[in-house]
Amino acid sequence: MDFNFTEEQTMIRDSLARLIREQYDWDTRVGVVNSESGWRPEMWAQFAELGLLMAPFSEEDGGLGGGPVDAMVVMEEFGKGLVVEPFVPSVVCAGGFLKHAGTAAQKEEHLQAIMGAASTFAFAYAEPRGRYNLADLETTAKKDGSGYVLNGHKAVVIGAPWADKLIVTARTGGDRRDAGGISVFIVDKAASGVTARDYPTVDGRRASEVYLENVSVGADALIGAEGEALPLIERVVDEAIAATCAEAMGAMGVAHKMTVEYSRQRKQFGTPIGKFQVLQHRMVDMFMEHEQSISMTYMATLKLDEDEVERKKAVSAAKVRIGQSGRFVGQESIQIHGGMGMTDELAVGHYFKRLTMIDSEFGNIDHHMRRYTALSAGEMKAAAE
Template structure:
């Protein structure tokens, strides 16, 4: 299997690496996430200008002919700088729905707006009672003439404070937790009846609680088949998981480098703490965890176009491995930095927070371990 990147992918990696180094220093990021906006629209515009937002889309859809590997390259570099701009909610999630199931008109309107950077989207799928079951929905979309009336509450919608549109999962028929009857709709966030409560997340991003109160949605807001969207949701979220695994790998790589450098500078008993054999062993273990995470992320990314079972097995295996590694690397980095690691002025604390939150998105280690076991048993 060829793990070499194309010349174009290497060029993208080099360009993004330079952008992140120049624009995402620890102090700059700290100021941005503490500000009122919480992100930089000018960076989003720059990503659009560089073609980053259009990389995963085919040329027929208005993109640049890339795919999941290209998104992986982008997300690894974003992870190195803890970039907060909403690439996964907008490009991977919303873009994934339009790419896989959107009508020609939806692709033209929405993918075009994503590629140009004109619009930001958020994926509103999680509900307070739902845990990681995408079919456990109390949000409903009931037929009203040709369109729908949307009611419900979506929790921790990442990127929603910046979004112009929301991609929403809702039940159009059936009972709670039924696999059938789940639909996906795109909703203008400025529509009457959409109420949001915005807040900062522990890892420096922004999210919203989103409430839909008799929101009228036109018929052409439906993405894909009415009532049959659960396999589509699972496919798109698997793609998001693979992308975020790449992000975690980037964050772990930097956390390891920061910890190694700190161990060379911090002295105890008159010598650098990095000379202590027990800490050397721990840092080797951190590096091993990172390397195994990279391998599993590559495998998951390459299996995204495989059959459903193979895709789910690879993605769940990656989420488990990377989730475990992110926890271990984050914890060890803080331990080796000591009390300094938990202060806001030390960048390692910000990496620790992002690596910790990674486990809770789109299913934690326990959830994906169960999914992998269930899939393995049903051969």
Template sequence: MDFNFTEEQDMVRDGLSRMVREQYDWETRRKAIESDAGWRPEVWAQLAELGILGMPFSEDDGGFGGGAIDSMVIMEEFGKGLVVEPFVPTVVCAGGFLKHAGTDAQKEDHLAAIIGGERIFAFAYAEPRGRYDYADIATAAKKDGDTYTLNGHKAVVIGAPWASHLVVTARTSGSGRDRDGISVFIVEKAADGVVTRDYETVDGRRASEVYFENVSVAADALIGEEGKALPLIELVTDEAIAAQCAEACGAMKVAHTMTVEYSRQRKQFGVPIGKFQVLQHRMVDMYTAYEQSVSLTYLATLKLDAGETERKRAVSAAKVGVGQAARLIGQEAVQIHGGNGVTDEYAIGHYFKRLTIFDHEFGNVDHHLKRHVKLS
């Protein structure tokens, strides 16, 4: 199997790496996430100008002919800088729904705006009682003529404070955890009846609780076939998991590097703590976990085009392995940094927070371990 990247992918990696180093240094990021906006729209515009937002889409859809591997390359570099701009909600999730099941009119309207950086989406799928089950949906969409009326509550919608549109999962028929009866809609966040409560997440991003109170959407806002959207949701979320695994790999690499450098500078008993063999062993364990995570992420990304069972198994294996590694590397990095590791002024604590939260998005280690076993 060829694991070499194309010349174009290497160019994207080099360009993004330079951009993150020069424009996403630690202090600049810190000021951005502490601002009222919580992000920098000019960075999003620059990503669009560089073609980053169009990389994963085919040329027929107005993109640059890339795919999941391109998203992996992009997300790894974003992870190194703890980039908060909503690439996964907008490009991977909303873009994924549109490219897999969107009508020509939907693609022409929304994909072009996503690629151009003019429209930002958030993926509203999680609910307070859902516990990682995409079929456990209380939000309802009732059809009345040529419109649907949405009512419900979506929790921890990442990127929603910045979004112009939402991709919303809702039940159009059935009840409980029925796999049938689930649909996906595009909803303007400014629509009457959409109420949001915005807040900052532990890892420095922004999210919202989103409430739908008799929100009316046109029938052409439906993505794909009514009531048959669960397999599509699982496909798109698997793509999002693979992308976030790449992000975690980027963050783990930086966390490990920072820890090794700190161990060379911090002295105890007159010598750098990196001279202590027990700490050397722990940092080797961190590096091993990182390398294993990279391999799992590559495999999951390459299996996204495989059959459903094979894809799910590879993605769940990656989520378990990367989730465990993220916890190990984050905790070891903080402990080796000592008291400095938990101060807001030191970057390592923020890498720890991001790596910790990674485990809770789109299913944690326990959830994906059970899914993997079930599919075996």
């Protein structure tokens, strides 16, 4: 595998790192998170001007000709700055559905708007009783002439308070947990029958409970083939997991760096605590966990275009590693900072919160361990036969 970044990817990383350093410092982020809106649309527009929202898309779709590695580069820098703007929901998820299965008309209308920051999407897939099962859907979409009528409740829709469009998964056929009968729709958030209850999340972002009551959409709102969307949803979610792992990679690196710096300044018995061997060992363990997370994230990102089983195994393995490493690095950083680490005033606690939330997004450690085990068992059975 080639782990060297292209000149364009290096330029994106450097430009974004400089922008975050200059315009997304810690005090600025705190002000943004505590503001009424919870984000900066002008910063989102600036990301678009830099080409960040175009980076993962092909030139045929109007992008910069990049892919998952470009998204990884962006998300690692976002993780370092704890950026709250909705790159994963709008660019990776909504953009992923459109680039993989959107019609030419859908791409022209919606993908161009995403890349230019003219429109922001949120991905409404989770349901209160779904428990990470992408096929566990009670939201329905019933035919009504040439269009559909949607009814249901979507839970913890990240970025929905900032979105003007939603990507909604719904059941057009089959029973609640059937793999078949699942479809994906574009829904205008301002459409009649759409209501949302907005709230802040523990890691500083915003989310909504979205309720759909007799929401009418046209035939042009359907992405891909009716009732056959589960493989598409799984592919897009795997891409979102890889991007989120890259974010965790960036956050872990900063948490470790902050902890090392603190250990050099904090003194006990007249000596910097960083000179105590037991703490040195713990900080080396933090470094190793971070490095392993980098390797696993690279592997998962590079395998997103391989066959379904290999892609799923690589992504689940990375998500397990990120969950374990993020928990370890976060907890150790808080422990070494002591009581200071628990305060809202100190940044390291917020990195711990984000890493904790990342573990539960798109499936936690236990979920992905089960998925990886099931996929491996399926391969062994097929080989035996």
